[in-house]
Amino acid sequence: MNPLSSIRQALRKRIRRFFDRRSQMESESHLDHRRLYILPSKAGSGFLVLIFALWLLATNFENNLIFMLCFLLAAFFVVTIHFTHGTLSGLRVKPVRAQSVFKGEAAAVELSFSQPRARRREQVLLRFAGGESQVITLEKAGDTFVTVLAPTNRRGYLDPGLLTIESVYPAGLLRVWTYIRFRFDGIVYPAPVPDRARTSGRRGTGEGHYSGSAGSEDYVGLKTFETGESLRHVAWKQYAREQGLWSKQYGDSVDSRMWVDWEDYAGMDTEQRLSRMAWQVCECEAAGKVYGLRLSGTDIPPNRGSTHRQKALRRLALYGIDDKPGAADETS
């Protein structure tokens, strides 16, 4: 591509890093003049050129009416600063909950936007770096919940980096924006990598069951739905009766205790091992097996069920990471 765009991209990256470093993990953010940045957008720069052109026209023709129109647009530009700023100012943004996902998947992150008074705020754009942007409109007083997809590219605590909240509404001449870095409670599990060669495990007895579905046809019972579980297992009937969100458990009666063991994957680096172990955990759970986790010293005793699975995946996700959200990025 042309060299200019690569320079621009490099610049953008630098700016982003500057804000990244400046930002602190937050659990709530009140958007006011201290947080909001506002600068002319590209269209705004064009508008300034228009104002200049009108000024030239007025000056050269010594025409006071054109001066008036020129100043009207200039004043319009100035008041637009106020109106555009108003599109975001006064909002409170809070993270509500975040999905736990495997690395590489987009995590659905729920945010709450609250405003003290009913006020129409249109064209508010939300975007995590590298993620899809989403446009929302706020209207009523109180909380509005919005789900944004956050890309994940590192296992550990979910930290999608800076959330950009921006708007050019109403005139498109100025862009008001802020960067927020929220503390989310989601976990990014290692991306599962299938490795059938080692599915046996050391003490596994459930050969033939890893293909899963055949062995997990039997309905075992209900358990509370946990974030991250497959929607296919949701007990919709119970949910419809307003009895809460449950998930159906399937399993079979074959004794299939097995260990997902760090030592099984000798010769690989940490991430490769964790990915394969994560896959193994999922396989076992899907097959309804009873499995345990051995991870350099800390064991999770064999069990099954989604809580167990989650516990295991969480342990894998946080392997080698301090038990503190936000610390994850220091490791890479």
Place this chain on the structure above:
Amino acid sequence: MKRPDWQLSRNGLFWVLSAFSAVVALHLEHLPPWVTVLAGLCILWRVLEYRGMVPFPPWPIRAVLVAGCMVGLTMWYPTLLGLEPMLSMLIAGFGLKLLEMHHKRDAIVLVYLAFFAAAVNCIFTQEIPDFILVLLTFVIATSALVSINQPKSRGFSMGPSGIALKMLATALPLMLALFLIVPRLGALWSIPMPKNQARTGVGDTLSPGEFSNLVGSDELAFRVRFEGETPSRDRLYWRGLVFSEFDGREWTQADFFGPDQPVLNRSNNEGIVRIGEPIRYTITMEPTHRKWLFALSTPATPEPGIHRIRDSRLVSVDRISMRRNYEMRSWLDYRLEPEGLHPYRAELERSLPPGSNPETVRVAREWARETPGVEALAERVLQLFNRSFVYTLEPPLLGTHTVDEFLWQTRRGFCEHFAGSFAFFMRAAGYPARVVGGYLGGEIHPTENFVTVRQYDAHAWAEVWIEGRGWIRVDPTAAVAPERIESSLADLFRNEDGFLADSPLSLLRFRNIGLVNWIILRRDYLDYAWGTWVLGYEHQQVEFLKGLLGRVTLFRLSLLLLVAAGISLLPYLVMRLINRQRVKPDPRDALIRQFCEKMARAGLPRKTGEGILDFARRVSAEHPGVESDAMAIADVYVAQRYDNRFPQQIDELRKRVKRFMVPPRK
């Protein structure tokens, strides 16, 4: 990175098309007809395309259209450097761009073009109604700008115009402050002016029928504001053109740069003796696309770019192609060239075309012998006029020897007949004489201190030169119809056909109706104020700012800007305060908040996004002792808030929340 909403929305398209249509409508009379048609077709095509009936034109067609436009414009206009060709190019380009507009980005550029093209209209015309139309176009273009930025889902809606109006209104005080204080630099480089438009007005030649045509028009010529008393009507001879050359039919002005026409600078009083104090006034002149200016004799002006030449005409360096203000001082008592005429002038002002009007020449020589002295001879001619001539708007047509026929046969004429024949007669008698063209009188506004001069006030009179006294003004019309001098032509000829023939519906025809007269006077004043305070503001700027700020310093100017910005945003802030008072939380919500606060004190705050039922369940799980109370509160709240079938008994909820015992902290 591509934004998800780069595409132009439906409503955006609608508003952009509206803005374009408004601009084309504004410029209808400045565009070649085929450009207008092209613009209309482009709009039509875009609309049809939008409705899925035709595709976007493929690029070869567009290329052909662009090339065709360029060729067309080159052929239509002699040069592409003028204002009209550039405007036509802008509009044609705008129209063609519509045919490939999909992106918001394109639409925004087009809206900016619309702003610019609309503003260009102010170069062509500066009347209040036209400016209102331009402002309207600005509102539409601003709405287009807003609509482009609105969510895509919206259908056709007037919504954007409301927002645009609100924002523009907010911008007004700031605009006003900028208008008042931003200094005007004056033209940076020379620019093409609009083409001469045929306007009525005093022309640079004088032939029979010239002035009686002007009587058909109520167009404004100029306005005058006097600093002191307004002189009486009969002294308001607005002298403009001096006709010294006669070819037997037409009077023309002498060459600016003749051997005896040194351009005198404005401080040069050569040849003029001024007596007494001058009167001071400012003239706001409508564009004439000519160079001459009008003033009372004898004028002097502090303005640069205005020269007085030897025959005491005022000439502007540039053509008056826009409304122009100039300050004047005039000494109504004066002697013009009393000492004697330069030989060249004496020759010029006496010369007659050989063989022209033999009868008049003969009579003039005879009378000159019978009645020696200029004054006596002039008196005799005027008496002849007074006795047997008729002042009329519709004089009979004249043949070859116009003066002969007029003086000895038809004897019916308008001011130019009288002035021309008089000057001819005096020349034939051997005295220097010339015809002067300009305006007489004008309408003196009864309450405001200004005079409105219209085209129908056009007038011609004569000047004769008398040894020792210089040039003396003689108005032969006064001898025939003295009432013309004292009252306006409008009063004189209201019921004649020729009067206001060009504007049959002019309000001026109905001045005898009180209300109409009142409206005309208000309109005149508004127009006058517009000319002085808006169109000619740069002449008032320094004085006005001094008056407003005391001293013009950077600090005070900034303060003015800040105050204006404050006023701009004041209504907005007030609205916010009012809104704050208006929105009251639902009392049930308030009660539930109390309940949650109680639990928060007990160490169990409600989480963000947690439903009240979930919260009550959690409370019950943590503190089984209050389970029934907590669940009851939640149930009652949910039932009352969301289920219309339940009676709205707020007391029930209040009682329960009040009674709720906070469980001890765990």
